[in-house]
Amino acid sequence: MGKFVEIIEKVTDFLGGKLQGWLIFLLMVMVMVEVLARYLLQSPLSLADELGGYLLVSITFMGLGYTWKEGGHVRVELVINMLPKKIREWLRFLTLLMATAFCWPLILGSYNLLQDSLLFESRSGSWLRTPLVYPQSILLIGSILLLLQFIAEIIKTMNSLRNFPDKDNEPGENAKGNK
Amino acid sequence: MLTSIIIALLLVGLLFLLLVSGLEIGWSVGIVAVTGLLWYVDQPVGQIAETCFGSLNSFTLTALPLFVFMGGILGNTGVNASLFNAIEKWVGSLPGGLACSVICGNAIFGAMCGSTIAATATFGKIAFPVMEEKKYSPKLALGSIASGTVLAPLIPPSILLILYGSWQGLSIVDLLAAGLIPGITLMFLFIITIIVQVKLDPSLAPETVKYPLNVRLRALLDVLPFAGVIFGVLGAIFGGFMTPTEAAGLGAFLSILLTLAYRKLTLAIISQSLLDTVKVTAFSLFIMAMSTLISHVFNSAGIIPMIQEFVIALPIGKYGIMILFFVMYFFMGMFFDSWSMLFLTFPFVMPVIIGLDINPIWWGIVYVMAGEQSTITPPFGLSLFVLRGVVPWHPMSTIVKGSLPFLIPIYINVLLLFLFPQIALWLPGILKGG
Numbered sequence: 001m002g003k004f005v006e007i008i009e010k011v012t013d014f015l016g017g018k019l020q021g022w023l024i025f026l027l028m029v030m031v032m033v034e035v036l037a038r039y040l041l042q043s044p045l046s047l048a049d050e051l052g053g054y055l056l057v058s059i060t061f062m063g064l065g066y067t068w069k070e071g072g073h074v075r076v077e078l079v080i081n082m083l084p085k086k087i088r089e090w091l092r093f094l095t096l097l098m099a100t101a102f103c104w105p106l107i108l109g110s111y112n113l114l115q116d117s118l119l120f121e122s123r124s125g126s127w128l129r130t131p132l133v134y135p136q137s138i139l140l141i142g143s144i145l146l147l148l149q150f151i152a153e154i155i156k157t158m159n160s161l162r163n164f165p166d167k168d169n170e171p172g173e174n175a176k177g178n179k
Numbered sequence: 180m181l182t183s184i185i186i187a188l189l190l191v192g193l194l195f196l197l198l199v200s201g202l203e204i205g206w207s208v209g210i211v212a213v214t215g216l217l218w219y220v221d222q223p224v225g226q227i228a229e230t231c232f233g234s235l236n237s238f239t240l241t242a243l244p245l246f247v248f249m250g251g252i253l254g255n256t257g258v259n260a261s262l263f264n265a266i267e268k269w270v271g272s273l274p275g276g277l278a279c280s281v282i283c284g285n286a287i288f289g290a291m292c293g294s295t296i297a298a299t300a301t302f303g304k305i306a307f308p309v310m311e312e313k314k315y316s317p318k319l320a321l322g323s324i325a326s327g328t329v330l331a332p333l334i335p336p337s338i339l340l341i342l343y344g345s346w347q348g349l350s351i352v353d354l355l356a357a358g359l360i361p362g363i364t365l366m367f368l369f370i371i372t373i374i375v376q377v378k379l380d381p382s383l384a385p386e387t388v389k390y391p392l393n394v395r396l397r398a399l400l401d402v403l404p405f406a407g408v409i410f411g412v413l414g415a416i417f418g419g420f421m422t423p424t425e426a427a428g429l430g431a432f433l434s435i436l437l438t439l440a441y442r443k444l445t446l447a448i449i450s451q452s453l454l455d456t457v458k459v460t461a462f463s464l465f466i467m468a469m470s471t472l473i474s475h476v477f478n479s480a481g482i483i484p485m486i487q488e489f490v491i492a493l494p495i496g497k498y499g500i501m502i503l504f505f506v507m508y509f510f511m512g513m514f515f516d517s518w519s520m521l522f523l524t525f526p527f528v529m530p531v532i533i534g535l536d537i538n539p540i541w542w543g544i545v546y547v548m549a550g551e552q553s554t555i556t557p558p559f560g561l562s563l564f565v566l567r568g569v570v571p572w573h574p575m576s577t578i579v580k581g582s583l584p585f586l587i588p589i590y591i592n593v594l595l596l597f598l599f600p601q602i603a604l605w606l607p608g609i610l611k612g613g
Contacts, residue, residue, distance in 0.1 A: 021453030031428030
């Protein structure tokens, strides 16, 4: 199980973190090239407008799992911090399961959207006429990546919940006995 | 009618329950939105993806990661230290001079990249040790550092205003221009607050020194590169040469050049700033997408028009309703940050504002202050927490006590905006005319 978590987190770090980070850098370069082309070559490329939007979809959706892993999603901790530690940890586990369940409408929704776009051969309104299936597939990939990260989080949390009572009650002997 | 009310209450109740249980805000909003979508308005699940794609596929919004990245580069390299030193030569002779310098430094930093969090952390690291060494009271020192961050979202370019504008389909240039004068006014009000505090209790700050003219002039040279970045970014936006997104790209690029010139930039800093930007983008825009969905669901269910009618019919008048919102944000601000509050409340607040015929540009500026008061109000104030992380040896109560006096200038600034809306609306008008 530990190996599985490790692999998922490596994938998340790379696809959801590093790659998206460098896409931001690419975005900056693309925007600057667009401005230069407009003023120096007097001919707008009109690429950045469209591709920039797609990059933003990617940074947000592919970055969801990575941001979760790094604790970057904002939540209200004030109230639960008043609860005893044990209840708090179980509640956290429950909210984690709810968040995982939310992957279902995300994945199903993205899949349905892709089907529609394929069926109607939807394209962007710009001169690129990009088939929308390509940028929209980012939603599906990102949601699946998120689900994988959630599975890793659940495994991690279950491990720590299982070890928790040992540390809390009688450290030392009991912990060994359980193993 | 009655069933809609019950369903609206149930959904809002569910949202409240999920938020309180500590589920991430984006997911709390999302689960409620999807519940409403599938169970009440009975629309296909594909709507989720369609809303996500539609609200995120926006070139205007790409200014967000670019400005956040720019703030990360400037903040993580610590080039602000030289900026702070230079400002101190000019403003340092005022009573509580270093605290005033922090305020001005925040204003200038805000004029570069409009990011609050980066500013708090860097000024905490740069300015606080100097202030402690010179025997400033920690209360005044930490209070000014925490509060100064309120300036960044007002002074253009402001990420908060870009989020608001692109989400609600308003002119970003108008919004950014509208924030300039209120931002500068607030800066002066903050400085007056510091001076009054020091005059009332001289033990808060030591006697200040006045620097000779040649030292001051040399300091001016140090500010030049920063001024270059500011004029580049703001000039490009207000001169009509670039869209705000392009100006954000230019700003990020200029920051890289600037920090390279100071020999502070490393690959590790770039990579760290990029990863931080991914986190900020993913967390905030996911909430935005989910809030767009909830807005769609509640509109389809006819709940939003109902709320709109109900609030507008309240017998407290236009200003009463706005004050009510302001008070609501004060209390919500104890639990949420200004970005999350924007996304959580605007699906409901915006229809009321439009229904009351209030200028949305002006309201955006009022919201910045309504929302940003949350960064310094306990128990959860973003600035307070970030600063606590930087100076863990000082208790939270010191930071809070130091910050609370700065709520007064924020309220005075809001009052000024109510009395003279032109403070915000004059500049956008001029830009349009010219």
